[in-house]
Amino acid sequence: MPNSDKPTACLALADGTLFYGKGFGASGETVAELCFNTAMTGYQEIMTDPSYAGQVVTFTFPHIGNVGVTPEDDEAAEPVAAGMVVKWDPTEPSNWRAAGDLVHWLEKNGRIGIGGIDTRRLTRAIRQQGAPHVALAHDPEGNFDIAALVAKARAWSGLVGLDLAKDVTCAQSYRWDETRWAWPDGYGKREGDGFRVVAIDYGAKRNILRCLASAGCDVTVLPATATAEEVLAHNPEGVFLSNGPGDPAATGEYAVPMIKDVLSRDLPVFGICLGHQMLALAVGARTIKMNHGHHGANHPVKDVETGKVEITSMNHGFAVDAQTLPKGVKETHVSLFDGSNCGIRLEGRPVFSVQHHPEASPGPQDSFYLFERFAQAMRDRRAA
């Protein structure tokens, strides 16, 4: 092979399968779980979603990089996913919003990319093996110690039992008041709203906070380890539990006791993704690791109470085991892909959560009504 064709990146799966390609972004090595995301837009939002900590993302959509990057699309201060795998080399940006290009952005932020990969073959491997552990290496000289890479992928202990929420949460509490630029007609802040909401940051996406503010919430964000006492000190009218990375069951020591205590106060509670899983744990249900998870922007979810189907944005590798939901907790939403649980509510109480991402970013906006439902619960509580 002539030198110019020498691969500059290598993706090694724990079973020894190797994918060679062209490296881009930062040089170096990373060990993580490998998933695939089927969204056709939003690579920047995906890479900066803190829920992707500890994961390398395979993009099944082939045109990655074509709209560049812009700070407006960051879901966190920097990319959090461990790396990215794409079919072709990232395209040159061609978009009026582009403030930079993907390759330099990854490089600046220490994230590795590999291009020129048969992402269909890789996606089939992910589905068959179930989210494999991988080592991804980028070396501009193209020198790799393959045996060492495979050994590292094999030795990695994985996401099960791993608490990553503590790593990505904010260091200190802060206020959030930025709203979304567009909000559907009939939704949104009304005269006299300004609900005091405490949002617990387990790795919160910015657009969730924007959606809460747009629905009329005055949001105070607290770190993941906030105690019930610290939450209640803000005299909240509602408590929000955010998305986040890692195994929900591994947050049992701090999140679950806090949520249990908050539940005893009769406040409206709303949870998304990791927040949904934690709420389920707090009421006594169990969570399980999925085979290859759900990561995309076209996942159909059925609201079992209304029969309505929402097309949703998804990003999860764990799920609530609906069989373990106790009496008084209703399953409200299910995935139409595999029947897995996508939502619960506590009967007769304004406490509910969903597995999918109503804030989209990227994805469809069918589920925005859930933010409105949370605001309405606080409106009703004031009126009572």
Ligand SMILES: NC(=O)CC[C@H](N)C(=O)O
């Ligand atoms: N987006 C999320 O909040 C993900 C939740 C959890 N880490 C999972 O993988 O299932």
